Amino acid sequence: MLGRLMALLVHQGVFGKSEDGYQLTPASELLLTDGSNLGAYVRLFTQSQSIKDWDRLSEVFKDNSNYTLFEKKHDGKKAWEILKEIPERGNMFNEAMASQSNLIMRGLVSKCSNIFDGLSSLVDVGGGTGTAVKIIAEAFPGLKCTLFDLPHVVEKALKSDSFDVIGGDMFEKIPPADAMFLKKVLHDWADEDCVRILKRCKEALESSKHGGKVIVVDIVIDFENNDTKATETSLLYDISMMSIHGSKERNKQEWHEIILGAGYSGYKIYPVQLGVNSVIELYP
Ligand SMILES: C[S@@+](CC[C@H](N)C(=O)[O-])C[C@H]1O[C@@H](n2cnc3c(N)ncnc32)[C@H](O)[C@@H]1O
Incomplete structure (x- = not known):
């Protein structure tokens, strides 16, 4: 057999x-689970429970509740609450994100190192357990880096002298720095929540002598992209975000609206692909 x-x-x-x-x-x-590959990430999305959930997708189109597929399955609770309440699920999620960060961040610091030029401090907002910020801090030793995430998440942060750790809520207050880094964070939130997060980021940049910027790593859906597999993957992510958080992956116009809606003066989408992710720089 x-x-x-x-x-x-x-x-x-x-x-x-x-x-x-x-x-x-x-x-x-x-698929290896050696920490530098995507094994933990693939395992999160292909565990039998996640696969079974797709059987119920049609329900969200048929009833009038505002619950996502995930929330319907978990008595109305949001994904972040479940990840906090059930530590095994939280750990599995954090490991998955760390494995994806390892791969993407190695590409980012080598292909787009100029993004970090001239910065003296950076906060990784919603930075999970610190894999991404550690890679940035080690690639740019002069840059003072801080990991910022919910208190119960940063409790499990990697132990490292290369970055500081602060627990808090990005909807309330974000620690000040020259740059705010948000990787795979905004796609978890609806437009009005993204505007609120980006406003908090803008406030956190106010003390920056360099004017400051926000660096976003997320999908930009592009139907004109010749890479049809990348577009298909982006659209699959979109359905996944819809089903879990009630959020979305965004096209250029949708990014434009939330960025300007949060009061930024401009932005630039870098012509670089990190897997299916792009890099967007926002200027206050
Ligand atoms: C999809 S994960 C991305 C993690 C990390 N940026 C990465 O790419 O590996 C989203 C992160 O946002 C964090 N988060 C959710 N709500 C938050 C809040 N209100 N304040 C701060 N962080 C939050 C979660 O704990 C989680 O670590």
Whole structure:
């Protein structure tokens, strides 16, 4: 039976086969759970419970409640509440985000290092347990970096001398710095919440001598992109965000509206792809 399963997986490119046996391919290397690959991320989205949830997707179109698919399954509770209440789920989520950060951030600091030029301090807002901010701090040793996330999340932060750690709520107050970094945060929130978060970021930049900026790493849906697989993946993420948080992935126009809606004077979308993610710089 194993030989038959492996024949399929070799045919699909998941494994290679030679006289010596089976080998990993670039696709299966990505699935390793060694911390520098996407194994933990893939496991989060493919655990049997997540897959089963999709069976109920049609329900959200049929009733008039304002609950997302996730909230319907969890007595109206939001994902962030469940991740706090059930530590195993919180840990699995944090590990998944860390594994994705490892891959994306290595690309960001090598392909877009100029984004960090001239900055003396940076706050990673909603930075999880610190994988991304650690990579930034180690790549730019002169930059004073701070991890900022909910108190119960930063309690589990990586231990490192390279960055400070502050627990809090980004809807209330964000610690001041020259740059606010938000990776995979705004796609978790509806437009009006994004405007509130971006306003708090703008306030946190007020003391910056350099004028300050916000650096966003998130999807920009682009139907004109020739990479149809990337567009399909972005749209799948959009349905996933809709089902979990009632939020969305955004196209250029939707980003334009929330950025200007939060009072920023301008922004720039970098022509760089980090997986399906783009980099957007916002100017106060
Ligand atoms: C999708 S995760 C992204 C984590 C990290 N930026 C990354 O890319 O690996 C969103 C993060 O936002 C944090 N978060 C949610 N609500 C928050 C709030 N009110 N204040 C601060 N952080 C919050 C979550 O705890 C979580 O770590």
